[in-house]
Amino acid sequence: MTNGSPTASSLLLQDLGMSFGAKTVLKGINLDVKPGQFVALVGPSGAGKSTLLRLINGSHRPTEGTVNVLGVNPGTCGRKNLQKLRTQVGFVFQQFGLVGRLSAMENVLMGALGSLRMPRYGISTYPAALREKAVSNLERVGLADHRFQRCDTLSGGQQQRVAIARTLMQDARIVLADEPVASLDPGASLSVLNTLKKVSAEDGFTVVCSLHQVDLALQVSDRVVAVRDGSLILDTPTRETSEASLRGIYEKAKGAGS
Numbered sequence: 001m002t003n004g005s006p007t008a009s010s011l012l013l014q015d016l017g018m019s020f021g022a023k024t025v026l027k028g029i030n031l032d033v034k035p036g037q038f039v040a041l042v043g044p045s046g047a048g049k050s051t052l053l054r055l056i057n058g059s060h061r062p063t064e065g066t067v068n069v070l071g072v073n074p075g076t077c078g079r080k081n082l083q084k085l086r087t088q089v090g091f092v093f094q095q096f097g098l099v100g101r102l103s104a105m106e107n108v109l110m111g112a113l114g115s116l117r118m119p120r121y122g123i124s125t126y127p128a129a130l131r132e133k134a135v136s137n138l139e140r141v142g143l144a145d146h147r148f149q150r151c152d153t154l155s156g157g158q159q160q161r162v163a164i165a166r167t168l169m170q171d172a173r174i175v176l177a178d179e180p181v182a183s184l185d186p187g188a189s190l191s192v193l194n195t196l197k198k199v200s201a202e203d204g205f206t207v208v209c210s211l212h213q214v215d216l217a218l219q220v221s222d223r224v225v226a227v228r229d230g231s232l233i234l235d236t237p238t239r240e241t242s243e244a245s246l247r248g249i250y251e252k253a254k255g256a257g258s
């Protein structure tokens with residue numbers, strides 16, 4: 001089902017467009033992301049970043065153009081292939097998406113449910129190998145000592161690192177992160193993004209991460225892609241851009257009354 005060539009794209013968007021009724025939200029988007037890249041997706045509120053991430057994970061079908069993820073078009077691949085693709089594409093949300101009354105360990109184990117036939121209730125009902133993997137992934141995000149703590153008693157930054165560890169259980173080849181640090185203070189934000197960067201480099205998976213904090217985008221990404229008014233207006237290696245030019249993208253949007 002997937003394109004196995006090492007030089008193949010993780011993600012290939014061609015002439016992508018999306019409208020909701022008469023409202024055009026994205027137009028003419030072309031993007032080719034190679035395996036292992038960390039892409040920061042920036043742009044003002046309403047620019048279309050979340051819509052783009054939803055098109056990539058198959059939650060929306062484009063009204064124009066094509067999406068190709070790991071060699072598969074999520075819009076046309078059929079339900080079974082879409083399910084399989086979703087196990088290879090992890091999603092990290094702004095609001096963490098954890099079950100607050102459950103422990104960090106149980107939340108992380110839930111990331112493996114896609115590989116199990118039956119639902120599980122409680123840590124002891126998961127196979128030992130998965131329990132070991134969950135502890136190891138919590139160690140990788142610096143939270144092994146907190147594994148039995150209820151998630152709703154962890155700090156926001158710790159909760160987002162649990163969400164990253166949960167995604168690691170999928171052995172995802174792409175992780176899509178939609179404003180993962182929007183509700184965190186600057187220190188916790190950097191810590192979460194550095195954690196995501198570290199584990200992506202260790203495992204070689206691709207990251208597309210929407211962010212409003214341009215300073216953080218510059219610190220953690222290899223490549224910056226900017227969207228404004230539904231169009232891709234910048235696509236550049238991070239080392240070739242500056243904080244001032246990224247801030248300009250937001251200033252122009254304000255000037256245009258967005």
Ligand SMILES: Nc1ncnc2c1ncn2[C@@H]1O[C@H](COP(=O)(O)OP(=O)(O)OP(=O)(O)O)[C@@H](O)[C@H]1O
Nearest residue numbers: 020023025043044045046047048049050051052179
């Ligand atoms: N299901 C939908 N139906 C109608 N309009 C939608 C839908 N989803 C998104 N939109 C519109 O598409 C536009 C882009 O929204 P989107 O959430 O993708 O922007 P964003 O860049 O992620 O914004 P933010 O940074 O504030 O999260 C907005 O005008 C939004 O109202």
